[in-house]
Amino acid sequence: MTADWPILSAVIWLPILGGALVLASGDKAPNVSRWLALIFAVLTFLVSLPLYSGFDPTTAQMQFVEKAPWIPLFDVYYYLGIDGISMPLILLTTFISILVIIAGWEVIQYKPSQYMAAFLMMEGVMVGVFAALDAMLFYVFWEAMLIPMFIIIGVWGGPNRVYATIKFFLYTFLGSVFMLVALIYMYFHSGSMEILAFHDLKLNLTEQILIFVAFLLAFAVKVPMWPVHTWLPDAHVEAPTGGSVILAAIMLKIGGYGFLRFSLPITPDASSELDWMIIGMSLIAVVYIGFVALVQQDMKKLIAYSSIAHMGFVTLGFFIAFIIMARNDVDSGAILGLQGGMVQMVSHGFISAAMFLCVGVLYDRLHSRQIDDYGGVVNVMPWFAAFMVFFAMANAGLPGTSGFVGEFMVILASFRADFWFAFLAATTLIVGAAYTLWMVKRVVYGEVGSDKVAALEDINKREAFVLTSLAVAVLVLGIWPAPLIEVMDVSIENLVRHIAITKL
Amino acid sequence: MEYNLTTLQPVLPEIVLLCAACLVLVVDLFLSDRTRLVTYGLSLAALIVTVAATQYAAGPVREVILDGSFVRDPMADVLKTGLLLVSLFAFVYAKDYLRELGAFRGEYYVLGLFAVLGMMIMISANSFLTVYLGLELLALCLYALVAFHRDSKTGAEAAMKYFVLGALASGMLLYGISMVYGATGHLVLPEVAAVIAAGTADQTVLVFGLVFIVIGIAFKFGAVPFHMWVPDVYHGAPTAVTLFLGSAPKIAAFALAIRLLVDGLGGLLAQWQDMLIILAVLSMALGNVIAIAQTNLKRMLAYSTISHVGFIFLGLIAGTDKGFSAAMFYAIVYALTAAGGFGVVTMLSRNGLDAENIDDLKGLNDRSPWLAFMMMLILFSMAGVPPTVGFFAKLFVLDAVVSIDLVWLAVVAVFFSIIGAFYYLRAVKAMYFDKPLVDVPLVSSLDTQVAMSVNGLAMLAFGIFPAALLGACRAAFGG
Numbered sequence: 001m002t003a004d005w006p007i008l009s010a011v012i013w014l015p016i017l018g019g020a021l022v023l024a025s026g027d028k029a030p031n032v033s034r035w036l037a038l039i040f041a042v043l044t045f046l047v048s049l050p051l052y053s054g055f056d057p058t059t060a061q062m063q064f065v066e067k068a069p070w071i072p073l074f075d076v077y078y079y080l081g082i083d084g085i086s087m088p089l090i091l092l093t094t095f096i097s098i099l100v101i102i103a104g105w106e107v108i109q110y111k112p113s114q115y116m117a118a119f120l121m122m123e124g125v126m127v128g129v130f131a132a133l134d135a136m137l138f139y140v141f142w143e144a145m146l147i148p149m150f151i152i153i154g155v156w157g158g159p160n161r162v163y164a165t166i167k168f169f170l171y172t173f174l175g176s177v178f179m180l181v182a183l184i185y186m187y188f189h190s191g192s193m194e195i196l197a198f199h200d201l202k203l204n205l206t207e208q209i210l211i212f213v214a215f216l217l218a219f220a221v222k223v224p225m226w227p228v229h230t231w232l233p234d235a236h237v238e239a240p241t242g243g244s245v246i247l248a249a250i251m252l253k254i255g256g257y258g259f260l261r262f263s264l265p266i267t268p269d270a271s272s273e274l275d276w277m278i279i280g281m282s283l284i285a286v287v288y289i290g291f292v293a294l295v296q297q298d299m300k301k302l303i304a305y306s307s308i309a310h311m312g313f314v315t316l317g318f319f320i321a322f323i324i325m326a327r328n329d330v331d332s333g334a335i336l337g338l339q340g341g342m343v344q345m346v347s348h349g350f351i352s353a354a355m356f357l358c359v360g361v362l363y364d365r366l367h368s369r370q371i372d373d374y375g376g377v378v379n380v381m382p383w384f385a386a387f388m389v390f391f392a393m394a395n396a397g398l399p400g401t402s403g404f405v406g407e408f409m410v411i412l413a414s415f416r417a418d419f420w421f422a423f424l425a426a427t428t429l430i431v432g433a434a435y436t437l438w439m440v441k442r443v444v445y446g447e448v449g450s451d452k453v454a455a456l457e458d459i460n461k462r463e464a465f466v467l468t469s470l471a472v473a474v475l476v477l478g479i480w481p482a483p484l485i486e487v488m489d490v491s492i493e494n495l496v497r498h499i500a501i502t503k504l
Numbered sequence: 505m506e507y508n509l510t511t512l513q514p515v516l517p518e519i520v521l522l523c524a525a526c527l528v529l530v531v532d533l534f535l536s537d538r539t540r541l542v543t544y545g546l547s548l549a550a551l552i553v554t555v556a557a558t559q560y561a562a563g564p565v566r567e568v569i570l571d572g573s574f575v576r577d578p579m580a581d582v583l584k585t586g587l588l589l590v591s592l593f594a595f596v597y598a599k600d601y602l603r604e605l606g607a608f609r610g611e612y613y614v615l616g617l618f619a620v621l622g623m624m625i626m627i628s629a630n631s632f633l634t635v636y637l638g639l640e641l642l643a644l645c646l647y648a649l650v651a652f653h654r655d656s657k658t659g660a661e662a663a664m665k666y667f668v669l670g671a672l673a674s675g676m677l678l679y680g681i682s683m684v685y686g687a688t689g690h691l692v693l694p695e696v697a698a699v700i701a702a703g704t705a706d707q708t709v710l711v712f713g714l715v716f717i718v719i720g721i722a723f724k725f726g727a728v729p730f731h732m733w734v735p736d737v738y739h740g741a742p743t744a745v746t747l748f749l750g751s752a753p754k755i756a757a758f759a760l761a762i763r764l765l766v767d768g769l770g771g772l773l774a775q776w777q778d779m780l781i782i783l784a785v786l787s788m789a790l791g792n793v794i795a796i797a798q799t800n801l802k803r804m805l806a807y808s809t810i811s812h813v814g815f816i817f818l819g820l821i822a823g824t825d826k827g828f829s830a831a832m833f834y835a836i837v838y839a840l841t842a843a844g845g846f847g848v849v850t851m852l853s854r855n856g857l858d859a860e861n862i863d864d865l866k867g868l869n870d871r872s873p874w875l876a877f878m879m880m881l882i883l884f885s886m887a888g889v890p891p892t893v894g895f896f897a898k899l900f901v902l903d904a905v906v907s908i909d910l911v912w913l914a915v916v917a918v919f920f921s922i923i924g925a926f927y928y929l930r931a932v933k934a935m936y937f938d939k940p941l942v943d944v945p946l947v948s949s950l951d952t953q954v955a956m957s958v959n960g961l962a963m964l965a966f967g968i969f970p971a972a973l974l975g976a977c978r979a980a981f982g983g
Contacts (some may be wrong), residue, residue, distance in 0.1 A: 177918035
């Protein structure tokens with residue numbers, strides 16, 4: 001389906017334009033920049049809604065396609081379009097961006113206009129990553145994302161922010177430049193920069209493996225997978241709350257999306273050849289990183305490690321498909337794994353955002369993220385405690401919340417591949433519950449920890465609004481995930497059929 | 505050959521600039537220090553009029569005049585326009601700096617204009633003699649410019665080093681030229697090429713000459729291992745001179761390489777390809793790694809220049825029209841970026857104090873958010889991060905390298921560009937994450953601010969719409 005007006009372009013450029021305006025508004029009247037930013041964020045979200053309502057879930061074709069020549073001499077097009085895989089992620093982006101703007105409302109006093117502008121611009125760029133169908137356009141958005149994030153962590157971050165942000169930038173830059181070489185290489189063999197043309201490009205196994213490794217470097221760093229995850233705890237701990245939310249809720253998803261859009265369909269044989277490696281890395285992330293999370297003293301670090309463990313489920317779901325397909329069980333098992341990974345991505349987007357916002361609420365009041373500094377918060381902040389306990393349950397994968405759906409689907413798919421994979425993956429239900437609930441126990445329950453805690457005030461309306469909207473999203477997705485699964489069903493099925501056919 | 509004025513039309517831009525430079529020289533003699541702005545205004549006007557003359561003389565057809573020693577082709581048109589515009593930016597940035605230094609004298613602009621003339625002659629050279637003529641005109645002006653601030657010891661030292669090493673390199677180049685002349689019996693480049701293509705020349709002498717010519721080119725570019733002069737000269741020269749020296753001559757050096765290696769010695773592609781690969785890899789490696797250790801901003805940018813030269817060579821290595829146009833794109837973009845980068849350094853230098861260290865960038869976002877934003881665009885462009893134009897410059901040369909199946913070279917290049925990203929990030933960090941060391945507000949005149957805004961936003965504009973400039977570069981190589 002092609003819309004009568006360029007919705008995707010609007011969703012990309014509206015926030016970027018808004019960001020430029022907010023930047024121009026300056027810091028003389030901070031409230032003007034804040035309201036301006038909020039208006040643009042809400043407007044962008046509204047503009048992105050037709051992507052859902054006008055979406056045709058019965059086809060795997062790209063929809064809302066826009067195509068115009070950009071650099072004709074290199075066959076690069078301004079080529080946008082979405083399918084069932086990218087559409088939910090775009091809506092996730094526009095939704096979370098509003099919350100991030102609201103969450104930074106009074107908290108950010110230093111140069112609020114630059115803060116808001118950075119988030120708005122990043123929103124547009126991230127939507128661009130999900131919507132780009134031209135490899136070079138994708139790459140431009142992919143890299144451009146780094147600049148605002150670099151600034152956000154570095155300017156508004158914690159004490160060790162410079163180390164964290166440079167590490168973040170260099171890690172991701174390192175990962176992605178090799179992908180650039182792979183893209184150029186494929187351009188020479190296909191004569192086109194279109195991602196869909198790459199899907200049908202014949203490549204021999206050696207080429208596929210090299211290209212797969214180049215993609216893996218880019219996406220594994222972004223996801224992040226063990227052992228290239230070490231930038232994430234640093235970045236999360238030092239980033240301001242909004243930065244952590246965007247990082248966890250959306251940026252990590254871009255890595256997962258990359259696997260679905262590039263690695264799997266372009267190099268199916270290499271993916272199949274190296275699936276043991278990815279599955280191994282994913283299981284290490286799920287089990288080992290889960291235990292690492294258990295011993296954290298810093299709340300943000302704990303949630304960061306829990307993010308890595310949860311993203312391990314995503315990659316596990318994607319690559320378990322190859323083992324299942326080797327047994328000719330395409331229809332149910334492989335699709336289930338991929339769908340589970342996708343649901344896990346969206347769900348983790350909500351839950352991790354909520355968890356970081358909860359920590360942000362505490363941090364704004366006490367300026368500490370250490371678990372030991374808290375205790376008995378429920379006595380002074382009952383409303384907040386209710387939210388925090390709810391989101392912690394969701395993070396632990398309680399049935400009825402969205403956290404359960406994705407994990408359950410992936411574990412179910414793993415059973416079709418190998419009992420032991422499923423067994424190891426399922427340990428997260430215990431470990432995940434252990435680290436999350438233990439943290440909640442130490443922070444929320446018990447005796448009031450100190451005088452400072454006793455003086456805490458409960459959440460205000462602004463914070464309540466942000467947390468409520470996320471709680472609703474988590475519940476709805478947990479109880480009734482069908483709409484999400486429906487929109488991506490056909491696209492995933494098509495993808496699975498594509499990767500089941502060897503390119504050799 | 506019939507000789508009348510109309511046949512001189514291709515050389516019109518050079519004639520215009522020569523007359524204008526002489527005019528500025530004479531008018532400046534009659535000006536007092538208070539009316540020195542007239543010199544500045546006249547110099548800018550001279551550049552603008554020359555741009556107009558270049559556009560007037562431009563055309564798609566290649567024209568050769570003056571007994572084959574001068575050529576005007578689409579490549580020359582684009583390079584000259586780029587060169588003049590970059591020089592225009594450099595002249596504007598220099599003004600405030602020179603006034604603060606108490607060195608706002610006409611010499612800077614007169615020497616600058618003659619240097620531009622020398623570069624234009626290099627760009628349009630079609631014989632070994634014209635190449636050398638343009639090169640020496642440029643070099644002599646630059647030697648004098650580096651020593652321009654009489655009271656500065658470091659300036660004098662830098663000029664001395666530059667002069668000695670530059671003379672040595674010119675000698676090498678001349679020696680190489682004489683070898684090739686001996687082997688082929690021609691000075692006009694296409695005729696040299698014809699003899700080489702016919703295969704009648706002595707291959708040993710040719711390659712021997714080629715080695716010296718490549719050394720001369722590498723020196724002018726500042727490629728490793730002929731880079732020794734770059735950091736010292738960039739550091740020692742007054743920033744206004746570094747600004748000029750570090751930007752426009754890169755375009756001329758590119759033209760020098762194309763005229764000599766492609767127009768003249770294109771038949772020896774296989775030989776010079778290997779030499780340039782070594783130079784390129786060494787330049788990217790050494791430039792990027794050593795830049796990390798620098799605390800002086802000018803030295804850091806000098807080493808960064810060396811690494812960028814490696815990237816320009818990548819485009820030449822491909823030996824295809826696509827590669828040459830990619831290298832041309834890179835050279836023009838880099839000259840513009842470097843002008844902006846050094847321009848910010850000159851704007852930070854006030855009250856006679858040179859802002860030379862990375863620490864001087866600290867807190868720029870607090871002192872002047874707009875200037876910090878422009879500098880950020882420039883630094884990210886140098887690092888090659890989209891959506892700035894530096895990314896496309898890198899993309900196109902990488903593409904050229906991959907197209908001749910040198911994927912390993914592309915991997916080496918991107919690897920060193922990651923290392924390079926670190927020191928650019930450190931500069932961005934100083935601007936945005938650190939508190940200012942001094943709280944003096946930044947003052948600069950309106951023309952400087954406008955030029956800086958145009959320059960910075962050009963990084964973004966060419967980054968979002970690279971097609972036009974790339975198209976012009978491709979057209980220059982008949983694509």
